[in-house]
Amino acid sequence: MSYRELATRPVLSWSAVVVASRLPVAMAPLALVFLVRERPGGYTLGAVLAAVYVIGEIIAAPVLGLRMNPGRARPQLVAGLAAGAAGFAGLGLLGGDGHPVLLGGCAFLAGAGPAAVPGGLRALLTSLVPEGAVTQAMSMESVLTFAIWAAAPALVTGLALGTDPAVPLLLQGVLQALAVAGMWLLPPGWQNDSEDGKKGAGAGASLGRLLARAWPVYVTGAAGLTLLALAELILPALLEQRAVAIGWAGPLLAGFSLGSAVGAFLYGLRGSWPGRLPVQAAVLTLAVAAGVALVAVLPWTAAMAAGLVAAGLLQAPAMLTRNLALREALPPEAVAAGYSVMYAAVGAGYAASGTLAGGLLKVVAPSTAILCGVVLTVTLAAVGFWGERRIAGARAVEEGPGVVKEGV
Structure with missing residues (x-):
């Protein structure tokens, strides 16, 4: 459509x-x-x-x-x-x-x-x-x-x-x-x-238990907002480290937002993309992490701008795949509650990253602080992906007998 x-x-x-x-x-x-x-x-x-x-x-x-x-x-x-x-x-x-x-x-x-x-x-x-x-x-x-x-x-x-x-x-x-x-x-x-x-998949299960089963999506969501916090909170200090006018922070972040809007639009042009949604979310989050890492190590303003635009271009699809994966993982009656828990999780990820950034800036250079945040993001994304694979495997084991019965 x-x-x-x-x-x-x-x-x-x-x-x-x-x-x-x-x-x-x-x-x-x-x-x-x-x-x-x-x-x-x-x-x-x-x-x-x-x-x-x-x-x-x-x-x-x-x-x-x-x-x-x-x-x-x-x-x-x-x-x-x-x-x-x-x-x-x-x-x-x-x-x-x-x-x-x-x-x-x-x-x-x-x-x-x-x-x-x-x-x-x-x-x-x-x-x-x-x-x-x-x-x-x-x-x-x-x-x-x-x-x-x-x-x-x-x-x-x-x-x-x-x-x-x-x-x-x-x-x-x-x-x-x-x-x-x-x-x-x-x-x-x-x-x-x-x-x-x-209630479909939610029959006989409490809402809290249903939401708890989707914890890998929340972890991946927190990982994504960690990157956004890094881009917003450390960029001014990074510009000072590079001896670049701090006034460039606004245009650079605007480029990130513009890239995100374009990325969201392009993702929606196709009804579906290759790979399962959790895999898409993990790959896109890691790609955004790579873009932010390039911003930390490249000394040229134009290169930093390109890295932020590229990161923004992938950030929006990463967020979309997480929301779509959450909708796929929950029955209809639990979706709104799941989105609210996701909202809290990404807010916590943003706050945790901001706290980490503030502490690191007291002891290391801004570029190093960004790279430490990228490591945190990659770790959270890996934990979320591992959790999703584990839950998917357990679900396949549970559904196995039923599938055999249908085949018979």
């Missing part, structure tokens, strides 16, 4: 809701830094608020995702978006002079409230298109997501410096409130009543 077949009213409505709900998320860390940067110790407080926001996401995503009702998800999604809108509005109204505890509480609410929304909306998207168009739909989602993440920093910077540091947070609250209204343009859930009684 082609991308043209996604141009339906439900998918366009879904896209509008996604922009309104995810743009505030993409804006959040930088907006929190700008909000408090002019007060004493503002940059440190901004980093703490951003960390509190991310912790809220990591904690709440699996907890709320596990409670998502596939047939009647709208009330939960609306409540989460409303909580996020309240958190962002509270931050904007308190302003940069607000008490740190109150600001931290609002930041936690803004992160935790809508943490399960991305997973729910992704599950909803796959129910709006035919089965044969799922790959294209998820590719389209990735293109949209990378476009949002590319636009967010410029939007925050322009509003914070051109008007007032509180304006981006107030806009984020308004956007999530608009997403609440937009939810009534979409179906109430992604699984109808007749499907509720057909």
Whole structure:
């Protein structure tokens, strides 16, 4: 199927809701830094608020995702978006002079409230298109997501410096409130009543056990975000090491995002690619790791730019294959919860990599810190691939007698 077949009213409505709900998320860390940067110790407080926001996401995503009702998800999604809108509005109204505890509480609410929304909306998207168009739909989602993440920093910077540091947070609250209204343009859930009684592969198994069986996909997902953290957090220090103007960090990261958007689009042009999804995910993650490693060792700015664009080109397909593999590994009633757990896992991978990078930069050169992060990524990818192979082997053993019986 082609991308043209996604141009339906439900998918366009879904896209509008996604922009309104995810743009505030993409804006959040930088907006929190700008909000408090002019007060004493503002940059440190901004980093703490951003960390509190991310912790809220990591904690709440699996907890709320596990409670998502596939047939009647709208009330939960609306409540989460409303909580996020309240958190962002509270931050904007308190302003940069607000008490740190109150600001931290609002930041936690803004992160935790809508943490399960991305997973729910992704599950909803796959129910709006035919089965044969799922790959294209998820590719389209990735293109949209990378476009949002590319636009967010410029939007925050322009509003914070051109008007007032509180304006981006107030806009984020308004956007999530608009997403609440937009939810009534979409179906109430992604699984109808007749499907509720057909648990398929999930019959007799608890949701927690089903999600636990997909742990290799979460590990591979964390590996992928480790690379993204390396590219974003260490690049400025690497440029200084290379005696390159730090202003190149923005264009280089924009090239990474542009490459990712193009990679997502190209991946969706074909309905299927050679190899099983877990194998594709592992190979693509290792290829992205190789691109980031080249950025660490090549001294020329043009070569670094080429390495980042190439890494971005493969990063999006790597993310897509992980999401598709997770959808393949779980029954329909567990997919949204699985996406939420994945959301928490990749957030944890990003945070762990950022912590590692910060610690390493105190004792080694930026290029060495990147290479250490690449080693961590390769290790996580190898563990995830080993886990997937082990689970696939165990599943084949379990299904073996049944297959023989059918043959007889």
